[in-house]
Amino acid sequence: MYFGDNKRGHIISHVFDIKDSFARGFKRKYCIVVLGQDQISLLQHYDFIETNLKQLSSSIQQKACNVNTAEQSVHSQREVRQKEGYKSNQRSLAALTGEPNIFAHLHMWFVFLLRSEIYRSIPHEILDCPVKVSACKELKEFYNSVPKDVFRILVYCTLTGIKTEYCDPRTKRLFDQLLPLNFSSPSNGSFTCSLSKENKVQFTGSLPQKLPTLVCQIEQAVGNEAMLESALTDHLSSLVLRWLNIACVVNWTPKVTKDLLNTLEVRKCDMPLLSYWVSQSNGCVESCKIDWFEKS
Numbered sequence: 173m174y175f176g177d178n179k180r181g182h183i184i185s186h187v188f189d190i191k192d193s194f195a196r197g198f199k200r201k202y203c204i205v206v207l208g209q210d211q212i213s214l215l216q217h218y219d220f221i222e223t224n225l226k227q228l229s230s231s232i233q234q235k236a237c238n239v240n241t242a243e244q245s246v247h248s249q250r251e252v253r254q255k256e257g258y259k260s261n262q263r264s265l266a267a268l269t270g271e272p273n274i275f276a277h278l279h280m281w282f283v284f285l286l287r288s289e290i291y292r293s294i295p296h297e298i299l300d301c302p303v304k305v306s307a308c309k310e311l312k313e314f315y316n317s318v319p320k321d322v323f324r325i326l327v328y329c330t331l332t333g334i335k336t337e338y339c340d341p342r343t344k345r346l347f348d349q350l351l352p353l354n355f356s357s358p359s360n361g362s363f364t365c366s367l368s369k370e371n372k373v374q375f376t377g378s379l380p381q382k383l384p385t386l387v388c389q390i391e392q393a394v395g396n397e398a399m400l401e402s403a404l405t406d407h408l409s410s411l412v413l414r415w416l417n418i419a420c421v422v423n424w425t426p427k428v429t430k431d432l433l434n435t436l437e438v439r440k441c442d443m444p445l446l447s448y449w450v451s452q453s454n455g456c457v458e459s460c461k462i463d464w465f466e467k468s
Contacts, residue, residue: 174215176211182207182208182209182214183205184205184208184222185206186206188201188233190233190236191237191268193244194263206285221285224284228278236269302352302353303353303416304349305349305408308401308404308405308408311346312404322367322372323391324387326373328379328383328384330348330350331386331448332445333361333448334364335365340369350408350412352413358448363375363377385442386415386445387445415449416453421436422436423453
């Protein structure tokens with residue numbers, strides 16, 4: 173089992189029990205703890221560490237089982253308990269396993285783990301975040317300066333891949349930041365959208381009755397006056413990153429099913445967005461055009 177954090181360290185623990193004819197329940201629990209400061213290195217070698225800890229605990233359990241079998245053959249402790257009741261009788265691990273040098277053997281095993289190849293410095297590359305939302309203050313100012321339907325149309329067109337033209341390139345950058353970094357702007361399509369210098373929008377299409385979830389979440393977050401700029405930046409980044417991950421899952425999945433989309437909390441209203449995002453993730457657009465929510 174793994175747990176921990178960057179402040180107190182990262183831990184892999186292995187819990188096991190061994191037989192003890194004098195213990196309550198006739199067994200005692202032990203735990204071996206591996207503590208490290210590098211989370212990535214520790215988790216990269218989780219299988220190796222866990223395999224060796226299991227071998228170590230199995231060896232201890234077998235020795236304790238042999239001792240317990242010998243004790244029970246001489247005098248059954250279960251019968252004694254029933255007659256005299258429970259009496260605490262603490263015994264060391266050396267006594268339970270019948271091996272006086274058990275701790276020396278444990279030390280040698282731990283030395284082997286620490287000297288193994290896995291603890292040598294292994295360089296690893298952390299990928300850059302594919303989402304970069306940085307101009308939240310300007311985005312909020314734009315939201316407060318235009319009618320809400322103008323902002324809503326621009327967000328919808330941006331997130332669903334509808335070609336949008338801006339007179340001011342700075343305004344374009346405000347909405348482009350709501351897309352992952354590797355997304356390319358659409359060059360053509362069935363609908364177009366344009367924003368004039370007076371911040372009047374012309375959209376050849378129409379907004380659906382129910383907007384995609386991400387459009388609603390972004391509008392709600394930007395319109396929240398109580399949310400600080402730093403919090404808004406992180407919040408919008410997490411929202412965009414979540415839908416990028418959903419698009420990647422749909423891209424990687426050989427067969428997209430209704431159950432999968434329900435698990436990902438994808439609704440029918442999200443399909444226009446997902447169709448564009450999956451295509452940008454080298455996925456199959458056709459899988460998003462299918463009406464998975466059509467009642468049979």
